[in-house]
Amino acid sequence: KGMDELWGEDEKANYTDKDYQWYKEAKFAMFIHWGLYSELAGEHNGKHYYGINEWIMRRAAIKTGEYRKLAETFNPVKWDADEVAQLAVDAGMKYVVLTAKHHDGFALFDSKASDYNISNTPYKKDIVKQLAKACKKKGIRFGFYYSQMQDWNEKDGFGNTWEFDAKEANVQKYMEEKALPQVKELVTNYGDIGCIFFDTPGPIKHEQVLELKALVDKYQPNCLINSRIGRGLGDFKTLGDNEIPSEPVDGLWETCDTHNNTWAYSNFDFNWKTPKEISHRLIDVISKGGNYLFNIGPKGDGSVPEVSAMILRETGKWIAKYKEAIYGTEALYLGGQTQFAATQKGNKMYLFIKEWPKDNKIYLPKFQSKVKNAYFLDDKSAVTATDLTSSTVVTFPLRMPDPVASVIVVEFDSKPKLNSDKVF
Ligand code: H79
Structure with a gap:
C-alpha cells in the first residue's frame, strides 16, 4: 500500500497520434x-544494502549534505559513450534510455536550472550530450529517464521524508524551478x-x-512520453517494473x-539473467505486442560491468540470427504456453520454440488461415505443418535445437488468424 501513492491511480494511456512506427518496430x-x-x-558506512541501489539514499536515510559529497568525487574516467552505444547496437537494441536525473536529484547533464549536476564534478563533461551524440552516430534513438516529482535533494521536491517535512513542501515551486526548466x-x-x-x-x-x-510536445512533437508522467496522459504504457503481462496488451x-x-550497479548482486533468459523474456514481451527495455548499470568509474556486457553481446548474436522474427512484428497469442510463443508479419507466423518438445511436435490452436509452407528460419530446412480438424500440428525432423530458442516460420494463405480468441 505504501508504494501505491508513488504511481498515481491512472497510468493506462497507451494510444497516441504521434509518429510511433519506429517504436512499434523497435522491440x-x-x-x-x-x-x-x-x-x-x-x-554505505560499511553496511550492505541488497536490492535496488539507486534507492540507497532513501534506504540508508542519507541526508542531502552528506549525499551531495558524492558529486565531489564523481569522476567516471572509464565511461565511453560510443562504446555503450555500440554495446546497444551489438545487443540488437534500437533505442537507449539514460537516467538524466533519478530520485536523488543529481543531473547527468549541464543544467542551468540546478547546479547539482555533472558540470560540478571532477569529470565535468555532459553525459547526456555524449550519449545522445553517440546514439545518433550509431543510428539508434536516444531517450531519457527523468524523475519529475520525486527529488530527494530538494525540500520542495517529493519523497525525502527523512530530512524534510512533506507538509512544508511547495511542490509547484519545485516543478517551476527545477523539473520544468530541466526537462526544457x-x-x-x-x-x-x-x-x-x-x-x-x-x-x-x-x-x-x-x-x-505541453512543454515536451512543444519542442519535440513526436517524442513518445510514457504513462508514468501520470494521470493517464502518456503516449505509451510502462508496465510495472520487471512486469511481463500474462496476455497481449493493445496499443504501445x-x-x-x-x-x-x-x-543501479551494486557490488553485491551477481544474479545476472543469462542470454537464454533474456531472449525468452524478449520473446514473451514481443509475442504480446510490447517493447523490452533492458537495463544496464554502469559502475561509478563509468565502466559497464564486464559480465553484463558479455551477456548482452551474446544475446545480440541470437537476436541477429532471428531478426526477421523480431523487429517489425506484431503479437500473435497462442495461449500462455511456456514451451513456445509467436509473432507475425504479413502472412507469416514466427514460432519461437523455447523448450524443445521430446516428440518433435507442437500442437497449435486451430487457424482459419491455411498453412502453405513451413521451415526453420536459420537454415530454411523444411518442417511439416498440418491442418487438423481442431488444431494445427507442426512436426519437425531430428536436428540440433538452438540452445537459446529455435524459430520456425509458418506461411499461411492469409494473415494468420485463429479460429477462436479463446486458445487452450
Ligand atoms: O528507476 C527504477 C526504480 O528505481 C524506480 N523505477 C525503476 C524504473 C522505482 N521507483 N519506485 N520504485 C522503483 C519502487 C520502489 C520500492 C522499493 Fe523500497 C524500494 C521497495 C524496496 C526498495 C522503499 C525503499 C521501500 C522500501 C525500501
Whole structure:
C-alpha cells in the first residue's frame, strides 16, 4: 500500500497520434541507470544494502549534505559513450534510455536550472550530450529517464521524508524551478529525443502533468512520453517494473527489466539473467505486442560491468540470427504456453520454440488461415505443418535445437488468424 501513492491511480494511456512506427518496430532497447548512487554500489558506512541501489539514499536515510559529497568525487574516467552505444547496437537494441536525473536529484547533464549536476564534478563533461551524440552516430534513438516529482535533494521536491517535512513542501515551486526548466533543457539541447521515461508521479496534479506534457510536445512533437508522467496522459504504457503481462496488451507499451535485482550497479548482486533468459523474456514481451527495455548499470568509474556486457553481446548474436522474427512484428497469442510463443508479419507466423518438445511436435490452436509452407528460419530446412480438424500440428525432423530458442516460420494463405480468441 505504501508504494501505491508513488504511481498515481491512472497510468493506462497507451494510444497516441504521434509518429510511433519506429517504436512499434523497435522491440528491444537499453535502459541505463547511472548516477552518484553507482559510486556507493550498494554500500554505505560499511553496511550492505541488497536490492535496488539507486534507492540507497532513501534506504540508508542519507541526508542531502552528506549525499551531495558524492558529486565531489564523481569522476567516471572509464565511461565511453560510443562504446555503450555500440554495446546497444551489438545487443540488437534500437533505442537507449539514460537516467538524466533519478530520485536523488543529481543531473547527468549541464543544467542551468540546478547546479547539482555533472558540470560540478571532477569529470565535468555532459553525459547526456555524449550519449545522445553517440546514439545518433550509431543510428539508434536516444531517450531519457527523468524523475519529475520525486527529488530527494530538494525540500520542495517529493519523497525525502527523512530530512524534510512533506507538509512544508511547495511542490509547484519545485516543478517551476527545477523539473520544468530541466526537462526544457533536455528537450531543447540534445537533438531528437525518441522517448521520455518519467517515473513515480506520486501526488502530481492533472494541471502539472498537462504543463509538463505541453512543454515536451512543444519542442519535440513526436517524442513518445510514457504513462508514468501520470494521470493517464502518456503516449505509451510502462508496465510495472520487471512486469511481463500474462496476455497481449493493445496499443504501445513497454516492459522495463533489470539484468539482476537492481537497476543501479551494486557490488553485491551477481544474479545476472543469462542470454537464454533474456531472449525468452524478449520473446514473451514481443509475442504480446510490447517493447523490452533492458537495463544496464554502469559502475561509478563509468565502466559497464564486464559480465553484463558479455551477456548482452551474446544475446545480440541470437537476436541477429532471428531478426526477421523480431523487429517489425506484431503479437500473435497462442495461449500462455511456456514451451513456445509467436509473432507475425504479413502472412507469416514466427514460432519461437523455447523448450524443445521430446516428440518433435507442437500442437497449435486451430487457424482459419491455411498453412502453405513451413521451415526453420536459420537454415530454411523444411518442417511439416498440418491442418487438423481442431488444431494445427507442426512436426519437425531430428536436428540440433538452438540452445537459446529455435524459430520456425509458418506461411499461411492469409494473415494468420485463429479460429477462436479463446486458445487452450
Ligand atoms: O528507476 C527504477 C526504480 O528505481 C524506480 N523505477 C525503476 C524504473 C522505482 N521507483 N519506485 N520504485 C522503483 C519502487 C520502489 C520500492 C522499493 Fe523500497 C524500494 C521497495 C524496496 C526498495 C522503499 C525503499 C521501500 C522500501 C525500501
